[in-house]
Amino acid sequence: GQQLNQSPQSMFIQEGEDVSMNCTSSSIFNTWLWYKQDPGEGPVLLIALYKAGELTSNGRLTAQFGITRKDSFLNISASIPSDVGIYFCAGLPVDQGGKLIFGQGTELSVKP
Amino acid sequence: NAGVTQTPKFQVLKTGQSMTLQCAQDMNHNSMYWYRQDPGMGLRLIYYSASEGTTDKGEVPNGYNVSRLNKREFSLRLESAAPSQTSVYFCASSPRSGSFGTNYGYTFGSGTRLTVV
Numbered sequence: 001g002q003q004l005n006q007s008p009q010s011m012f013i014q015e016g017e018d019v020s021m022n023c024t025s026s027s028i029f030n031t032w033l034w035y036k037q038d039p040g041e042g043p044v045l046l047i048a049l050y051k052a053g054e055l056t057s058n059g060r061l062t063a064q065f066g067i068t069r070k071d072s073f074l075n076i077s078a079s080i081p082s083d084v085g086i087y088f089c090a091g092l093p094v095d096q097g098g099k100l101i102f103g104q105g106t107e108l109s110v111k112p
Numbered sequence: 113n114a115g116v117t118q119t120p121k122f123q124v125l126k127t128g129q130s131m132t133l134q135c136a137q138d139m140n141h142n143s144m145y146w147y148r149q150d151p152g153m154g155l156r157l158i159y160y161s162a163s164e165g166t167t168d169k170g171e172v173p174n175g176y177n178v179s180r181l182n183k184r185e186f187s188l189r190l191e192s193a194a195p196s197q198t199s200v201y202f203c204a205s206s207p208r209s210g211s212f213g214t215n216y217g218y219t220f221g222s223g224t225r226l227t228v229v
């Protein structure tokens with residue numbers, strides 16, 4: 001089936017550092033979403049992107065919908081310990097009947 | 113609080129046993145989904161229900177069945193559990209499947225951690 005390639009798979013950073021992760025696909029997507037999963041919980045929506053080129057912020061988080069509609073990135077500025085978790089990208093392909101496709105996740109660890 | 117409620121939170125089964133995972137949402141969403149999460153593989157769609165009365169297979173449906181009992185409830189059944197079904201299962205809902213508007217985004221439950229021994 002169709003897949004999203006999310007990278008990196010894991011990151012170990014120092015508190016205060018900036019973080020960047022991205023997702024790419026071989027197909028065009030209509031929507032890009034970024035989720036965060038805290039340990040023992042379900043994913044929670046962070047940012048939703050609906051138009052190519054769109055740049056959206058949510059506090060210290062910024063995400064962009066790539067111009068080619070085949071990629072998206074998420075940046076976290078000035079990381080803090082509570083940023084720890086797994087971040088998932090998700091995309092809505094043009095030809096998948098409205099079902100989201102999820103990336104493999106980026107596990108973020110923040111050292112105080 | 114409004115959201116998606118999953119039960120049970122934890123379950124241990126013996127190989128061959130059956131069980132049903134329950135999911136209910138109170139947001140009046142039309143579409144509901146079942147995913148499984150395994151290390152390094154992200155979230156994989158098992159089954160989904162675009163609207164009440166309809167269900168369709170996702171990426172990994174083998175060994176599972178679903179029932180959309182009403183608009184609120186969507187259950188996942190394992191008829192004969194196998195160790196390969198050890199996973200974390202998430203239910204999710206959305207206003208409607210395939211929406212291109214600004215109210216898309218799935219809401220997830222907190223998961224059911226299933227171990228099959």
